[in-house]
Amino acid sequence: xxxxxxxxxxxxxxxxxxxxxxxxxxxxxxxxxxxxxxxxxxxxxxxxxxxxxxxxxxxxxxxxxxxxxxxxxxxxxxxxxxxxxxxxxxxxxxxxxxxxxxxxxxxxxxxxxxxxxxxxxxxxxxxxxxxxxxxxxxxxxxxxxxxxxxxxxxxxxxxxxxxxxxxxxxxxxxxxxxxxxxxxxxxxxxxxxxxxxxxxxxxxxxxxxxxxxxxxxxxxxxxxxxxxxxxxxxxxxxxxxxxxxxxxxxxxxxxxxxxxxxxxxxxxxxxxxxxxxxxxxxxxxxxxxxxxxxx
Amino acid sequence: xxxxxxxxxxxxxxxxxxxxxxxxxxxxxxxxxxxxxxxxxxxxxxxxxxxxxxxxxxxxxxxxxxxxxxxxxxxxxxxxxxxxxxxxxxxxxxxxxxxxxxxxxxxxxxxxxxxxxxxxxxxxxxxxxxxxxxxxxxxxxxxxxxxxxxxxxxxxxxxxxxxxxxxxxxxxxxxxxxxxxxxxxxxxxxxxxxxxxxxxxxxxxxxxxxxxxxxxxxxxxxxxxxxxxxxxxxxxxxxxxxxxxxxxxxxxxxxxxxxxxxxxxxxxxxxxxxxxxxxxxxxxxxxxxxxxxxxxxxxxxxxxxxxxxxxxxxxxxxxxxxxxxxxxxxxxxxxxxxxxxxxxxxxxxxxxxxxxxxxxxxxxxxxxxxxxxxxxxxxxxxxxxxxxxxxxxxxxxxxxxxxxxxxxxxxxxxx
Numbered sequence: 001x002x003x004x005x006x007x008x009x010x011x012x013x014x015x016x017x018x019x020x021x022x023x024x025x026x027x028x029x030x031x032x033x034x035x036x037x038x039x040x041x042x043x044x045x046x047x048x049x050x051x052x053x054x055x056x057x058x059x060x061x062x063x064x065x066x067x068x069x070x071x072x073x074x075x076x077x078x079x080x081x082x083x084x085x086x087x088x089x090x091x092x093x094x095x096x097x098x099x100x101x102x103x104x105x106x107x108x109x110x111x112x113x114x115x116x117x118x119x120x121x122x123x124x125x126x127x128x129x130x131x132x133x134x135x136x137x138x139x140x141x142x143x144x145x146x147x148x149x150x151x152x153x154x155x156x157x158x159x160x161x162x163x164x165x166x167x168x169x170x171x172x173x174x175x176x177x178x179x180x181x182x183x184x185x186x187x188x189x190x191x192x193x194x195x196x197x198x199x200x201x202x203x204x205x206x207x208x209x210x211x212x213x214x215x216x217x218x219x220x221x222x223x224x225x226x227x228x229x230x231x232x233x234x235x236x237x238x239x240x241x242x243x244x245x246x247x248x249x250x251x252x253x254x255x256x257x258x259x260x261x262x263x264x265x266x267x268x269x270x271x272x273x274x275x276x277x278x279x280x281x282x283x284x285x286x287x288x289x290x291x292x293x294x295x
Numbered sequence: 296x297x298x299x300x301x302x303x304x305x306x307x308x309x310x311x312x313x314x315x316x317x318x319x320x321x322x323x324x325x326x327x328x329x330x331x332x333x334x335x336x337x338x339x340x341x342x343x344x345x346x347x348x349x350x351x352x353x354x355x356x357x358x359x360x361x362x363x364x365x366x367x368x369x370x371x372x373x374x375x376x377x378x379x380x381x382x383x384x385x386x387x388x389x390x391x392x393x394x395x396x397x398x399x400x401x402x403x404x405x406x407x408x409x410x411x412x413x414x415x416x417x418x419x420x421x422x423x424x425x426x427x428x429x430x431x432x433x434x435x436x437x438x439x440x441x442x443x444x445x446x447x448x449x450x451x452x453x454x455x456x457x458x459x460x461x462x463x464x465x466x467x468x469x470x471x472x473x474x475x476x477x478x479x480x481x482x483x484x485x486x487x488x489x490x491x492x493x494x495x496x497x498x499x500x501x502x503x504x505x506x507x508x509x510x511x512x513x514x515x516x517x518x519x520x521x522x523x524x525x526x527x528x529x530x531x532x533x534x535x536x537x538x539x540x541x542x543x544x545x546x547x548x549x550x551x552x553x554x555x556x557x558x559x560x561x562x563x564x565x566x567x568x569x570x571x572x573x574x575x576x577x578x579x580x581x582x583x584x585x586x587x588x589x590x591x592x593x594x595x596x597x598x599x600x601x602x603x604x605x606x607x608x609x610x611x612x613x614x615x616x617x618x619x620x621x622x623x624x625x626x627x628x629x630x631x632x633x634x635x636x637x638x639x640x641x642x643x644x645x646x647x648x649x650x651x652x653x654x655x656x657x658x659x660x661x662x663x664x665x666x667x668x669x670x671x672x673x674x675x676x677x678x679x680x681x682x683x684x685x686x687x688x689x690x691x692x693x694x695x696x697x698x699x700x701x702x703x704x705x706x707x708x709x710x
Binding site for chain 1: 310311385386387388389390391392393394395396397398399400401402403404406408409412413415417418422425426429430431432434435481
C-alpha cells in the first residue's frame with residue numbers, strides 16, 4: 001500500500017492555482033484511512049436535513065397509525081397501571097415514599113424515550129439505505145435524527161405526569177429545573193448505544209433481533225419498577241455503570257424531589273455515557289466509509 | 296488551467312463479493328446492479344479459479360482512473376454495464392470512498408444518482424418537495440423560493456397537497472425530476488435520470504438538462520442513451536472494465552462504444568421454456584445488401600412467427616425498422632415452433648458506415664424476446680472511396696437526387 005500508482009503521480013498544484021481556487025469550496029476525496037475526525041462542523045451545516053428527517057419520521061408515524069399520538073400516552077400509562085398492580089399492590093415493592101404510580105411513571109418516561117430512541121437509531125441507517133446509497137451527507141445525521149424523533153412522544157406522555165402529580169397532590173420542587181439535563185442525558189445514552197448498534201446493523205442484520213431482547217433485559221436491570229435504594233449502598237456506584245440507573249434516579253429526584261440526589265451513581269453513569277458516546281461517534285465514523293458498499 | 300473543476304488521480308475501487316450470502320436479500324437493488332455483472336464474469340471464468348467458493352472474493356470495479364474536468368465542461372461517461380460508471384459517480388459524489396487514488400472537486404457539488412430519493416409515499420407532494428430538496432442539499436429558503444416553479448414544471452398544481460402514494464408513477468417521477476432539475480450547484484453529477492415520465496415529459500427533461508449544460512455549469516453525466524449523451528455533452532469518457540478506454544470528443548467516444556461493444560453474429564442459450572431468439576448474424580455484400588439471419592425456438596408454435604428489426608446508426612439513432620406484424624410479407628408461415636428467418640435489406644440508400652441492428656421476436660399475441668443492438672454490420676467496403684463529411688454531419692442516407700443548373704443569370708430585383 002506504500003507505493004500506489006496514483007500517489008506516485010500526484011503533483012501538488014502551483015501556489016497561484018491553489019489561491020485562485022480557495023474561494024470555491026474544495027472537496028478532497030481520499031481513500032478511507034481508518035479512524036477519522038468527527039467533522040461536527042459539517043454536521044452543523046446539515047442541521048436543516050436533520051430537522052427534515054426528524055419531521056418526516058414524526059409526521060409519517062402519526063399519519064400511518066390509527067390512534068396517532070394516543071400511542072405516546074397509552075404505552076407508558078398501561079405499563080404504569082400493570083406495574084402499579086403487580087409490583088406496587090401485590091409485591092409491595094418499596095417506592096421511596098412516593099405513590100407507586102407516580103414512582104413508576106417518573107421512571108417510565110425516560111425509559112420509554114430511551115427504548116424508543118434506541119430502537120429507532122439502531123435501525124436508522126438500514127432503514128434509510130436508499131439515502132445512504134444515493135446521496136451524500138454526514139451519516140451521523142441519521143442516528144441523531146432517529147434519537148431526537150422520540151422527544152415528541154416524550155412531551156406528550158409528560159402531560160400525563162402533570163395530571164398524575166396533580167392527582168396525588170405532589171408539587172415539584174426547585175429540582176425540576178435540572179430536568180432538561182436528565183432528558184439530555186437520556187438522549188445521549190440512547191445515542192451512545194444507538195451509534196454502535198446502527199453501524200453494526202449495517203454489517204450484521206442480527207442486531208435488529210438483538211435490540212428488542214437487549215431492551216427487555218435492560219428494563220429489569222434499571223430501577224424502573226423498583227428503586228435503586230434496594231441496591232446496597234456500597235454497590236450503588238457500580239450500579240451506575242448502567243447509565244439508565246443514573247438517568248432514572250435523576251428523573252425521580254428532579255420531578256418529585258423527595259429522594260436523595262443520585263450523587264456517585266449519577267457521576268458514574270455520566271462518565272459511562274461519555275465513554276460510550278465518544279467511542280460510538282468514532283466507531284460510527286470509521287464504519288460509515290463502508291455503509292454504501294455493504295448495506 | 297486555473298478553472299479546474301474536477302481532478303481524479305488513479306482512482307481505484309475494490310469491492311468484496313460473495314460474502315455473507317444470507318443477507319443478500321436485504322441489500323438494495325443498486326448493490327445488486329453493481330455486483331451482478333461481476334458475479335456473471337466470475338461464472339463465465341468457470342468459477343473454478345482455485346478460490347474456495349465461500350471465501351471472500353474481490354473485484355476491481357475501477358482501476359487507475361485519471362481525468363480532469365474544467366469548469367463549464369459537460370462530460371458524458373459511457374460504457375457497458377459493470378464498466379464502473381456508476382461506481383465512479385458514487386466516488387465523486389462522496390457516497391463511497393475510493394480504495395486508492397484521490398479526487399479533488401472545486402465548487403459546490405450537487406449529485407443526482409436517482410430522482411426521488413427519500414420521497415415518502417405518506418407525505419404530500421408539497422411535503423416531499425421540501426424533504427427531497429433538503430436531502431439533495433438545498434436550503435429551505437431556496438426550496439420555498441423555487442417552489443411554484445418546481446410544481447409548475449411537474450404540472451402538478453392541482454395535486455400538490457395529495458399524498459404521493461395516490462400519484463400515478465408518471466406523476467411521481469415528474470415531481471421527483473422537477474425538484475432535482477431545480478438544483479443549482481456549480482458542479483452537477485448526474486446518473487441516468489432522463490428516462491422519466493411520458494415521451495412529452497422526457498423531451499422536457501432533456502430540454503431542461505440542455506439548459507443546465509449550456510448555463511456554464513460543469514456537468515458529469517452518466518447514461519446509456521447515446522442520443523442524450525450526444526445532445527448534452529461535448530466530451531466523452533469511455534470506461535471499459537474499470538479503466539478509461541477513450542477520453543475525447545463525444546462523437547468519438549460514442550462511436551467507439553457502439554462499435555466495440557457489438558458483433559456481427561451471436562449465439563445464445565436461452566431458457567427453453569420461453570420463445571426466444573437463439574442465433575443471429577448480419578452480413579453485407581456488394582449488390583445484395585444486408586442479409587440478416589435469425590434463428591428462434593419456442594416451446595409452443597408461434598402463430599405466426601413475427602421477427603422485428605430496427606436498423607440504427609452508431610450514434611444510437613434508429614433509422615429504419617420492419618416486422619411481419621405491421622409489414623405483412625408473402626411467404627409468412629401460419630405457425631412455426633423453431634426455425635430460421637432470413638431478411639434481405641436493400642442498402643442502396645445507405646451511406647457506407649457501421650450500423651447496428653436490434654431484434655425482437657413475437658407472434659400474434661405479443662412480444663417475447665427483445666435484443667437491443669445485438670448486431671453490427673459494416674455497409675460498404677471502403678474501397679475506392681473519396682473523403683466524405685462525417686456521418687454525424689451529413690447523415691446516414693444517400694437518396695437519389697437530381698440536379699438542375701440554369702446558366703441564365705438571376706434577374707436582380709425582378710420576381
